[in-house]
Amino acid sequence: MDEDFDNHLYQGARVEPLQILDCSPPLVREQLDADKAADLARVFKALGDPVRLRILSIVASHAGGEACVCDITDAFDLTQPTISHHLKVLRDVGLLTHERRGSWVYYQLVPENLAQLSALLDIPATV
Known part of the structure; x- marks a missing residue:
């Protein structure tokens, strides 16, 4: 895990759900501006870690x-602080949300953000 790089990439870079993905057309229909590309890169960076992909799957x-x-x-065979770090990254980019119930925290996907990522990449086989 490249935690230093993660910390640098996500430091102060909380992405509000739907803000970066708001009605993003498929890549083949419209070019991304620099700001949207940078925001999307943070989301894809979060998805680029196998532990985070497994967390989303779980x-x-x-x-x-x-x-x-x-x-x-x-x-996982990882420490609790490491898992917490991965969960925070996924929350910060708007892919997970959470709710505390007593002493436990429950995590849910943000389906509209995942659907918008999918729509962004919905490129026909023949471009």
Whole structure:
């Protein structure tokens, strides 16, 4: 894990859900401006880590579309602070949201942001 690079990339760079992806047309229809490209690069950087992809998969495949932090932590041979770092990165780019219930935190996907990422990359096979 390149935590120093992650910290540099995400430091103070919280991306509000839908802000960077708001109605983004597929890449083949419209060029991205520099700001939107930089914001999207942060999202794709977050997705570029295998642990974060697994975390998204765990949350997505869990009953009810949410997973307790204990379920996420148990799936890895990583320390709790490392898992917390990955969860924070995914929250900061708007892919996960969370809710505290008692002493546990439950994570949910932000489906509209994932759908907009998918739509952005929805490029026909013959361009």
